[in-house]
Amino acid sequence: MYDLVEPLGLVPYFADESDEALRALGLRNVWDAYFAGRAAPFGRDMPAEAVHAVFYNFAPGEVARHIPKVWELTTPEAALAARERGCVAGMRRILGELADDPAVARAGDLLLKAATSAPVGGRALFAALRALPVPQEPVARLWHAATLLREHRGDGHTAALLVEGVGGTEAHVLHALSVDVRAQDFGRVWHLPEAQLTAVIDGMRARGLVGTDGWLTPAGRATKARVEALTDQLAEAPYDALTPTELDTLVADLKPISAAFRKVFPM
Numbered sequence: 001m002y003d004l005v006e007p008l009g010l011v012p013y014f015a016d017e018s019d020e021a022l023r024a025l026g027l028r029n030v031w032d033a034y035f036a037g038r039a040a041p042f043g044r045d046m047p048a049e050a051v052h053a054v055f056y057n058f059a060p061g062e063v064a065r066h067i068p069k070v071w072e073l074t075t076p077e078a079a080l081a082a083r084e085r086g087c088v089a090g091m092r093r094i095l096g097e098l099a100d101d102p103a104v105a106r107a108g109d110l111l112l113k114a115a116t117s118a119p120v121g122g123r124a125l126f127a128a129l130r131a132l133p134v135p136q137e138p139v140a141r142l143w144h145a146a147t148l149l150r151e152h153r154g155d156g157h158t159a160a161l162l163v164e165g166v167g168g169t170e171a172h173v174l175h176a177l178s179v180d181v182r183a184q185d186f187g188r189v190w191h192l193p194e195a196q197l198t199a200v201i202d203g204m205r206a207r208g209l210v211g212t213d214g215w216l217t218p219a220g221r222a223t224k225a226r227v228e229a230l231t232d233q234l235a236e237a238p239y240d241a242l243t244p245t246e247l248d249t250l251v252a253d254l255k256p257i258s259a260a261f262r263k264v265f266p267m
Contacts (some may be wrong), residue, residue: 001239002153002232004254005111007261008091009150011143012037012083014265015090016209021082024091025074032073035066037083038122041128044068047157054124056158057168059192080132088140095139095260103253110242111145115152117241123155142257146253150239160227165207170202177216178224 012018013034022033039051048064055063068078092099111142118128129148135141161171169189176186183189189197204210209220216224241249 001251002235004153004251004258005146005149005219006145007258007265007267008143008263010265010267011087011090012147015087015094017090017093018083018086021086021089022079024083027070027073027079027220032070033065035063036070036074036076036079038125039067039070040079040083041132043076044071056157056161057171057188059169059189059196084140084143086133087143088137091139091143094264095257098256098260099139104142104257107250107253107257108142108145110253111149112141112248113246114238114250115145115148118152118238122159123152126152126155127167142189152237152238153231155178157231159234160230164223164227166223167200168226169197170204173197173200173204174192174216174224174227177210177214178221180215182214200219 006088018037019030019033022037023030025036027033027036035051038055039046042051042054048067051067052060052063054059056104090198098104116130118126120130122194126148129151132144135144161167166174169192172189173183176183176189184194200221201210201214204220205212208217209216209223211220242250
């Protein structure tokens with residue numbers, strides 16, 4: 001289900017229409033758009049420190065460069081509307097005629113049934129999204145359901161990282177090295193000051209996760225495997241709400257939809 005749902009959840013980050021709709025509100029750059037769109041369910045009064053805690057994997061100070069500044073430029077309500085509008089436009093462009101196929105409405109309804117069945121306890125971002133009105137238009141409904149499930153999984157992933165004692169920046173290093181990319185070349189952390197990134201890697205080396213060669217040790221790879229296994233386990237609950245027949249229908253409907261996004265998104 002991750003392989004089928006994740007491409008839909010990536011629409012805000014890889015479809016230009018989302019950023020364009022948000023920046024049209026007066027936001028300064030794509031990171032303003034990111035934080036305004038993703039943090040909007042919390043409202044304007046949630047401090048940067050709390051957003052940082054929920055999002056988890058940003059380096060110190062990165063959230064505070066945008067929150068609460070974005071709420072001087074627009075409102076959470078406008079950001080939510082713009083994000084949905086842009087994502088639907090991006091999805092329609094990518095899906096083409098498939099956007100109006102009955103499979104989109106079926107998949108949206110089944111994904112929403114799964115997403116809204118999941119308990120919200122301990123999942124702050126999922127809970128905030130769960131409180132928003134559900135779109136009625138089929139493409140918007142499908143995107144909303146996929147976003148709910150993506151953030152439900154994301155909250156669980158943060159819990160899994162915490163269980164293993166892996167910090168936010170460390171999570172990026174762990175992932176980069178697990179796919180044979182040096183941390184200094186990985187998109188989410190390469191921009192950090194060299195001393196800051198080196199300190200993170202040195203800390204992981206001291207705990208036996210990274211070897212003297214700069215790559216993951218067996219213990220590091222085992223830690224990554226445990227994080228991913230627990231993340232998968234914690235993401236199972238929503239799908240328990242679907243019957244076997246419903247799950248089969250959902251998988252069949254999502255396959256061509258997901259494939260369309262995989263053709264254009266770097267996965």
